[in-house]
Amino acid sequence: MSVSTVTLGARFGAYFAKEDDADESAGAIKASSGTVYTVEINNSSNSANTYIKFFNHASPTVGSTVPEMVLKCPASATVTYQFTLGIAFDTAISIAGLTAGGTAGTAAPGSNAIVKVIYD
Numbered sequence: 001m002s003v004s005t006v007t008l009g010a011r012f013g014a015y016f017a018k019e020d021d022a023d024e025s026a027g028a029i030k031a032s033s034g035t036v037y038t039v040e041i042n043n044s045s046n047s048a049n050t051y052i053k054f055f056n057h058a059s060p061t062v063g064s065t066v067p068e069m070v071l072k073c074p075a076s077a078t079v080t081y082q083f084t085l086g087i088a089f090d091t092a093i094s095i096a097g098l099t100a101g102g103t104a105g106t107a108a109p110g111s112n113a114i115v116k117v118i119y120d
Contacts, residue, residue: 013118022097
């Protein structure tokens with residue numbers, strides 16, 4: 001999992017991260033506390049739904065660490081979620097892309113989803 005980060009200095013979220021390999025291996029967007037304001041999920045390469053799991057943990061164990069938030073992206077679609085007040089993570093912000101919601105899913109999508117996150 002490879003995360004690219006850019007400093008924005010914007011009103012809602014000072015940083016932008018792009019994960020172009022969202023799969024069953026969790027990757028840290030931020031290894032300390034932060035707030036998520038916008039998430040864009042590009043699942044256009046998949047013929048099935050993809051679930052992006054957000055963890056309040058720097059190195060979660062996918063399949064057993066309970067996600068803080070799970071966002072669904074339908075097959076062959078791109079979805080943007082905006083959180084005006086932000087979603088706070090008090091430990092870290094990590095993500096994984098899977099074919100099932102909830103805690104237990106561990107199977108990666110057929111193709112990796114692309115996830116963009118604006119956060120502080």
